Amino acid sequence: MARHEIVMPQMGESITNGTITKWHKEPGDKIEIDEILLEISTDKVESEIPSPMAGRVEEVLYPEGDTIDVGVLIAVIEDDLSVAFSGGKDAAAAPTPATPAAEVPVAPESAKPESSKVSSERRFYTPLVKAMAKEAGVPLAELASIQGSGAAGRVNKADFENYLQTRNGTPVASVTAAAAPAAPSASPAPAAGVTSVTAAGDRVEIIPMGNMRKAIARNMVESKLTSPHVNSIDEIDMTNIVKFREGIKHDFKKQEGFSLTYTHFILYALVQALKEYPLVNASIDGNNIVVKKDINLGCAVAVPGNGLVVPNIQNADSLNITGLARKVNELAIKARAKKLTMDELTGGTFTFTNVGSFGTLMATPVILQPQVGIFAAGVIKKRPIVTADDAIAIRHMMYGTHTYDHRLVDGELGGRFLAFVKKTLEEMSPESLF
Numbered sequence: 444m445a446r447h448e449i450v451m452p453q454m455g456e457s458i459t460n461g462t463i464t465k466w467h468k469e470p471g472d473k474i475e476i477d478e479i480l481l482e483i484s485t486d487k488v489e490s491e492i493p494s495p496m497a498g499r500v501e502e503v504l505y506p507e508g509d510t511i512d513v514g515v516l517i518a519v520i521e522d523d524l525s526v527a528f529s530g531g532k533d534a535a536a537a538p539t540p541a542t543p544a545a546e547v548p549v550a551p552e553s554a555k556p557e558s559s560k561v562s563s564e565r566r567f568y569t570p571l572v573k574a575m576a577k578e579a580g581v582p583l584a585e586l587a588s589i590q591g592s593g594a595a596g597r598v599n600k601a602d603f604e605n606y607l608q609t610r611n612g613t614p615v616a617s618v619t620a621a622a623a624p625a626a627p628s629a630s631p632a633p634a635a636g637v638t639s640v641t642a643a644g645d646r647v648e649i650i651p652m653g654n655m656r657k658a659i660a661r662n663m664v665e666s667k668l669t670s671p672h673v674n675s676i677d678e679i680d681m682t683n684i685v686k687f688r689e690g691i692k693h694d695f696k697k698q699e700g701f702s703l704t705y706t707h708f709i710l711y712a713l714v715q716a717l718k719e720y721p722l723v724n725a726s727i728d729g730n731n732i733v734v735k736k737d738i739n740l741g742c743a744v745a746v747p748g749n750g751l752v753v754p755n756i757q758n759a760d761s762l763n764i765t766g767l768a769r770k771v772n773e774l775a776i777k778a779r780a781k782k783l784t785m786d787e788l789t790g791g792t793f794t795f796t797n798v799g800s801f802g803t804l805m806a807t808p809v810i811l812q813p814q815v816g817i818f819a820a821g822v823i824k825k826r827p828i829v830t831a832d833d834a835i836a837i838r839h840m841m842y843g844t845h846t847y848d849h850r851l852v853d854g855e856l857g858g859r860f861l862a863f864v865k866k867t868l869e870e871m872s873p874e875s876l877f
Contacts, residue, residue, distance in 0.1 A: 447496055449480065449518040451511045461485050462510045462654045463517070468500045474520065481518070484654035489781050498522040506574065572603050579607055655750045666812050670848040674807045675857045678840050679865045681823050684708050685839040687873040699769065705841075706742070706797050707768040709820050711876065712867040714738055714760050714767075717793055720860045724792045726813040727851055741794035741811060742771055744778040752778050753811055755791040764876045799823060805842035815848035816857075818864065 451461050461483040468474050468481075477493045480500075484490075502519040505511055576586050581603075589606045591598035652660065688703055695703040717724045717738050725734045740759040744752055754774040759767065777783045793814055798806040799822035806819045821842040828838045845861040852860075 445522050446501065447498070447520045447522060448516050449495075449520060451483070451513050451515050451517050452492060453513040460510050460512045463505055463507050464489065464654055465507055466503055468503075470500050470503055472500050474498060474500055485658070489655065491781075494520060496520060496522055572598055572600060575600070575603050581607075581610075653750075659750050662812070663809050666809050669812055670810050670815070671850060672807070672810060673847055673849045673852070673854065673857060675845045675847075675854070675861045676805060677843055677861050677865055679843050680828070680838050680869050681705065681841045682839045684868065684871075684873055685823065699765070699772075701768070701772045703768060705799075705820070705823060706771065706795070707764050708868065708871070708873065709797075709818075709843075709864075710740060710742065710756070710759065710767050710771070710795060711764050712864045712871070713793065713795055713818055714740060715867050716860050716863040718760060719863055720856060722856060723816050723847065723852060723860050725815055725851065726792075727815065727848070728813075732851060735792040737790075737792065739790050739792045741791035741814075742774065743794065743796040744775050746779055746781075752783065752788065753791065753794055754778055754783050754787045755789070757786075757790070764873075793817070795820070799841065805844055807844055808846050810846060810848055815851050816860075817846050819844040819846065 462485070463481060464484045465482040467479045474480060474494045474497065476495070476497045479491045480494045481492050482489065483492060498520045500518065501521040504517050504519075511517055572586075576583070586598065586603075589598050589602055591602050684705065688705070688708075692703050717740075721734055722732070724738055725732055727733070737758055738760040739755045739757050741753040741755045744754060746752055754777070756762070756767065756770045756774070759770075762770065774783070774787060777787070791811065791814060794808075794811045794817040796806075796808050796817065797820050798808075799820050802822050804824075805821040808817045808819045810817050821844075823839050823841045825837050826840045827835050828840065830836050843861065843864060845857055845864070847857045847860075
């Protein structure tokens with residue numbers, strides 16, 4: 444038999460740590476190869492981590508909520524399935540002699556993982572439950588008397604919190620907060636003299652940030668501190684595209700299985716602009732400008748209840764509008780199912796966000812580092828417009844915002860890029876692009 448060490452995986456070249464969001468297995472549980480062991484969250488994605496082998500979980504070294512550096516040991520799996528771990532839900536159900544109520548069944552010394560010994564007890568407890576018990580002053584002997592609702596009667600967090608409420612009325616929130624590890628701050632501490640908004644009282648609700656929201660907050664602050672943001676805004680006449688889409692959308696959906704949207708035309712126009720102005724498809728590395736030869740176009744996707752992710756269309760310049768539409772649909776489905784790979788979430792060179800899908804007229808978005816630009820499209824609305832021959836016509840108009848890093852992109856380049864996107868959208872012949 445052998446012990447196999449599971450370390451925090453590296454979910455991309457720029458990722459240095461990950462947060463454990465959920466353990467699917469506890470010590471003593473049997474696990475099959477490729478069965479999900481845990482879920483982790485980084486500042487880019489939430490992922491399910493499968494077991495690389497079949498066996499039994501021997502150790503879980505960190506509780507849910509801990510942020511662990513890449514390469515650090517987080518669990519141990521024993522590949523000898525003949526070992527009967529006490530407390531595991533797949534442990535042998537051999538009859539045992541009756542024992543007094545205060546006693547707990549003891550596994551053979553040779554079969555019990557050394558790290559799970561707790562005084563005279565031989566039951567398994569997760570690190571989180573142990574930490575909560577220590578903080579609440581509950582000795583392990585008393586912990587052993589708690590009726591568990593987990594696998595094979597294992598005590599979980601909810602069991603312990605319920606026990607505390609009936610034991611001595613200890614407020615659960617205070618114990619849980621004390622037992623949880625301190626998370627890194629996602630934003631700067633309030634300045635001196637500024638009152639915290641998280642004051643106690645029955646007229647406020649305190650909602651702890653989830654891992655993805657903390658990552659978004661941290662990244663947005665870092666982006667603003669890194670890049671001097673400049674916004675160039677123009678209105679774009681989308682009338683020809685609106686009319687074309689109205690005539691083709693039913694046939695397109697019947698053929699492809701999903702809807703043709705204005706996003707697909709805008710992405711195409713952005714690709715053409717990035718070809719024309721390659722400095723916008725770049726990044727800054729110290730005192731060097733890194734111009735990317737590949738156009739990997741990020742497309743922001745809202746994930747209900749989880750914030751925002753930005754998967755990338757790799758080599759977007761090699762696709763026509765139908766190809767872009769297929770890729771956007773595929774990435775959106777995977778994003779909402781939390782099935783995106785790190786290859787799809789890294790390597791982006793420019794980003795697009797469609798705030799118009801929420802009815803927003805225009806926006807000034809935040810740059811996704813280390814890129815130097817992002818384009819926001821507002822809602823398309825009918826407006827009276829004065830035409831070139833001084834007539835008034837009703838046109839379908841959209842505001843487009845090009846936000847860029849002023850360290851590299853000056854107003855002239857930023858404006859020219861936006862003008863090229865506008866010209867492409869207004870003058871393209873959509874029927875020739877499919």
